[in-house]
Amino acid sequence: MNNINLVGFHGGILGYDLETSSLKCYRDGIPIGIYEVLFDGKNIFIQLNDSKKYIFFLENKFSLTDNLQEVNLIVHHHGYHLNIKIENKYLSCRSDLNIVNGSDKPLGWEEFYLKFNDYVDTTEKFHYSDLFEYNKLTQPKSIEKNIWLYWDSNPPPLINKIVKKLENLNPGYEITLINKDNIRDYTEYDLFKDDMNPTFRSDLLRLILLYNYGGFWIDASTLTNTSINNITGLNQYNQTHYELIGFYRKCHFIHDLPCVESWFLGSPKGSFIIGKWLEVLLEALYSSPEALLEKLKQDINFEKIKNTYSEGSFLYFLAYLCQQKVFIDYKQYMSIQAFCADYSAFYFKDRHGWSNPDRYINLLFSRENEIIFLPKIIKFTKGDRDLFEKIRAEKRFKTYSYLGNYI
Structure with a gap:
């Protein structure tokens, strides 16, 4: 059809x-x-x-x-x-x-x-501009029809609307919103230690879920305008010729492999890449993120591993550093398809400026403005969400605008 x-x-x-x-x-x-x-x-x-x-x-x-x-x-x-x-x-x-x-x-x-x-x-x-494909598999693999999201506390209306739209766009998929109440149904790891950083918890959780169950992880603040299969190019049997599907940014693409963004990840259950990535990151659970970072710094390839991240952001981007280590150490086993987020999920931010989301958020809130290009997927950052909530609270939006439908 x-x-x-x-x-x-x-x-x-x-x-x-x-x-x-x-x-x-x-x-x-x-x-x-x-x-x-x-x-x-x-x-x-x-x-x-x-x-x-x-x-x-x-x-x-x-x-x-x-x-x-x-x-x-x-x-x-x-x-x-x-x-x-x-x-x-x-x-x-x-x-x-x-x-x-x-x-x-x-x-x-x-x-x-x-x-x-x-x-x-x-x-x-x-x-599909600058689509990155590396080591295409001869035999396709099926990705399980799971979509995983996580929201620590009681989700606001925006997140509920995003989940609802995902359900409507992806019939046949099982969509699960993980929270602190149901997380133990899906993992035996204690991810709610009092001193655990929320970012680290989320990074661990996505890898655990993908490795054990397969499917797609999508950050809950990601807006999709079409189905997951249309975004990723999966065929009618949910098959892919890659172990990992995701997005990358050009500014984090150095050497031979990109840094794959963690807010959208797709993989078959038991993926080798996800398994090795999880194995490295789990060391921080048994010791501490700081201890793992120090160990990574001793790695012979750390100059490559650190990519373009600055010293002060290493802990925040710890999951990415672990990913780069796996990509370098097991390069011959990597099988990756990554879409350029500069042309899709971050299109509006790159066009209107990362430091000032007002222009593009207001554009999506106003029905009078002409939207010539609507990406298949849009990633909201924390600043975007904060501005969204501010405009919603002040009722400065058009009901029939793109973002007005998320109110």
């Missing part, structure tokens, strides 16, 4: 086929398949089956099978209109998220085609 992102125009449907990486135009209805539309910050799924009946899924997975007669997503100069015909009655939903040129009249067909082509082409090309 095709998986197509759809936009309609003057009663027709313009789709981007992710399997063939091509634009398709359907003026007389759409072919059998499953389709996905990003509308008002929500992912809407439409399925046309062999009986020529539509199935319409919103975020709550509510389905209409027999009564849904027509679906049109139409672009006007003021935004999107989604028209749904049920039993000869039309329901109309409007979004002011605008990807057109803001003129007083709708774009012409060719002009809109080019505009949408640029939008989709940018999204796909950016996501």
